[in-house]
Amino acid sequence: MNILLTGGSGYIGSHVAVSLAEKGYGAVLLDNLTNSTADVVSKIEEITKQRLALVVADVRDTATVRAALRAHDVSAVIHLAGLKAVGDSIEKPIEYYANNVQGTISLLQAMQAESVKMLIFSGSATVYGLPQYLPLDEHHPTGATNPYGRSKLQVEEILRDLVRSDSNWRVASLRYFNPVGAHESMRIGEWPRSSPTNLLPIIMQVATGRLSELQVFGNDYETIDGTGVRDYIHVSDLAEGHVATLDYLHQNSGWHTFNLGTGKGYSVFEVLGAFERVSGRKIPYKVSQRRPGDVAACYANPAQALAKLNWQAQRDLVEMCSSAWGFAQSDCVK
Ligand code: NAD
Ligand code: UFG
DSSP, X not given: OEEEEETTTSHHHHHHHHHHHHTTOEEEEEEOOSSSOTTHHHHHHHHHOSOOEEEEOOTTOHHHHHHHHXXXXXXXXXXXXXXXXXXXXXXXXXXXXXXXXXXXXHHHHHHHHXXXXXXXXXXXXXXXXXXXXXXXXXXXXXXXXXXXXXXHHHHHHHHHHHHHHOTTOEEEEEEEOEEEOOOTTSSSOOOOSSOOOSHHHHHXXXXXXXXXXXXXXXXXXXXXXXXXXXXXXXXXXXXXHHHHHHHHHHHOOEEEEEEESOSOOEEHHHHHHHHHHHHOOOOOEEEEOOOTTOOSEEOBOOHXXXXXXXXXXXXXXXXXXXXXXXXXXXXXXX
């Protein structure tokens, strides 16, 4: 059974492709390569020992997406394509809505036309806005504080309307918490093409000497040590969550939301300490002002994913840091 992965050559998509192959699914990648490179295909092939197709196209090119669905006899789509930097989204909102919202509409038009009605969407914990309680379950009220978050919420609303209009659709939004780390082979991982803004990629830049120090955004939060707490999840666990969701959608129609997180939060200093132990490197840091828009703590209640998908994260913070570090030192990173 073939699954189309929009944004499939990106960080998360490449790991999902590996997990799909491990479970006997065929993956077809579709990506416009704005934030990834085509050489990821050979890396995935090296890991899975299977051939992989990459369609270089924009998800907004409805005709090409239709042709790809037909040509590869696709039965479900995992929609990861999109832009994801919160700061950029405030500066370039139209680009974000065009890629993330218009891109999804174009994809849905292609899927509808080809009668492919099973979809997993890359959602985000950002749709919970400012946490009113912790851990965050799927019933927590939603809200957004920036165009990126609003684009994710708008897509969820569009998907909900679609499912209401036609009961043949099977759609899940997976609300990712903080994906980090790399595949155990260290052939694929996260290495942003532009300056990173997320914690682990920045730590990697400091550890490899590309940046001189980490700025810790605030140490006066009401958390264990004053720094921000997040639910970091190993990208391979996250990827396996997609396969579990696919299995679930084969049994269940309608609209579904699932948190993909570990349920455990770590502070910036805890992540830093774990990375230093794993790598044997000292990471210089300076405490600076809080970053606007940041919350003190954000972590998941992942109980629904366990109950319904029979999925839970398996890998710990040490594995997250050691795989990220292994990838940062590999010849895959230039
Ligand atoms: P990524 O940038 O590595 O991957 C996204 C891929 O989509 C890239 O390869 C990019 O070239 C491609 N792309 C972008 N716009 C496209 C378009 N219009 N048409 C075709 N391809 C397009 O990012 P990622 O971390 O792998 O994220 C994947 C998805 O997960 C995104 O939708 C993102 O919003 C979501 N997400 C990511 C995180 C995170 O922290 N990484 C957290 C929550 C949600
Ligand atoms: N942090 C620093 N210094 C840095 C970068 C981050 O101290 O240079 C801190 C942040 O203040 C926060 C923690 O590290 O406390 C994690 O920050 P990230 O930027 O790595 O992640 P966020 O939780 O802010 O946001 C991420 C994604 C969003 C997504 C959200 C929830 O970037 O797109 O997780 O899934 F919406």
